[in-house]
Amino acid sequence: MSGGLRSWGRFPNVPQRPHSCSWRDEVAAELHKVVSAQGDTLAFGNGRSYGDSCLAASDHVLHMRTLNRFIEVDWEQGVVRAEAGVTLAEVLSLAVPEGWFLSVTPGTQFATLGGAIANDVHGKNHHLRGTFGNHVLRFGLLRHGEELLTCSPSENSELYAATIGGLGLTGVIVWAEIRLIPIRSSQIDCAELRFGNLAEFFALSAELDRHHEYSVAWIDCVAKGGQSGRGVFFVGDHARYGSLQVHERPKLRVPVIPPVSMVNKLSLRVFNDVYWRAHSPRRAHKRVSYEPFFYPLDRILHWNRIYGRKGFQQYQCVIPDAMAETATAELLRAISDSGKGSFLAVLKRCGDIASPGLLSFPLPGTSLALDFPQTSDLKQLFAHLDVIVRQAGGRLYPAKDAHMSGSDFRNAYPEWERVEALRDPTLMSRLWKRVTE
């Protein structure tokens, strides 16, 4: 099968055959049909996970994007109920003009509600609002051969907890109800300033995070020695006045998949240096629409194609506070010594708000995320990084993963057995098979 759906990193490159339905009351029959023919399946949102967490063990998925209707909205309370295939972009186009915004958003607005719950995604305000799951009021969950169940903190609460961050394994989310936050403007007041090394990042984060709703840093993964960990710090807040208009910007597109990656040692060094120098060490303030602030990459459709036919992997880990500075320094040293990496390297301090989900990724500490073009020797570098993360008591993010060992997963996510006990036996992903067998 050369067509079919793939994960965002296109690695592993295993096309998924989609099965879909048009109406909520058809999901049970479709699930039964696929399971009877293939043995197992998995819900697939919009394929914005990078590795193999959204790939079914059978390579036959239930494609949920066709369930994309709003069911009920309450603009007094800021509560939206919608089908699970609705994207975050669709929620925003409806909610922003009414003065509401997503409580938590990842760096892409093309994730679906179902996918955002199943990976319990986090964003630039984790330090203040926790994860997406912290704002999910309830959802409808369909398990093979059962009636649609409503799950909330008070109804089917065990399934509610196991499904938030549950990697799509506890049932198919058919609809979800989420709480939004009020805004007065669709614009973001932001500030950016560059920093010279990792110690400066931690100092800025300690100083600025508590004063701003959003905070994140880009990091130069090529820089070495005294400049290791240099980068650009971004903070932002919803503007207090201005219009609530949604400015849809024209999208660019990477039209074809080049045979080899356009990201290489030379392009990486040049880009990172120019980007870092383009920012001032003094704080520069500006007001921008929410799209470029939250979703700069969404502007370029199919940007994942720049990595060529072999695709790419993202390495995202979180290191607990006590070890964050030393372990992050070690990780960056190992990465710059390897000469690998990409333009996309992100550092973010996560806060201590606990998620209701059993397998949620963030913990109080620092998250580092980097993309790497797929090459045959990448596994040596990842093995080295894994040792650093393991020894620091950190963990990897399943939504981005295609390599983590079973023992690393099981040690880092001790609640996995509770999720396994509640897994719908007809649902199985390539990731879950890899890390639990």
Ligand SMILES: Cc1cc2nc3c(=O)[nH]c(=O)nc-3n(C[C@H](O)[C@H](O)[C@H](O)COP(=O)(O)OP(=O)(O)OC[C@H]3O[C@@H](n4cnc5c(N)ncnc54)[C@H](O)[C@@H]3O)c2cc1C
């Ligand atoms: C540019 C970019 C930036 C990103 N930034 C962030 C970030 O800042 N923070 C972050 O946390 N993540 C981030 N991500 C990852 C992305 O937000 C998550 O992987 C998200 O879960 C993708 O949603 P999706 O709808 O595409 O789901 P998919 O990738 O298709 O699936 C993800 C998981 O959800 C399950 N699933 C999907 N729909 C359902 C359903 N209806 N019922 C049950 N299970 C379901 C699947 O089985 C799978 O396990 C980013 C991704 C990209 C491409």
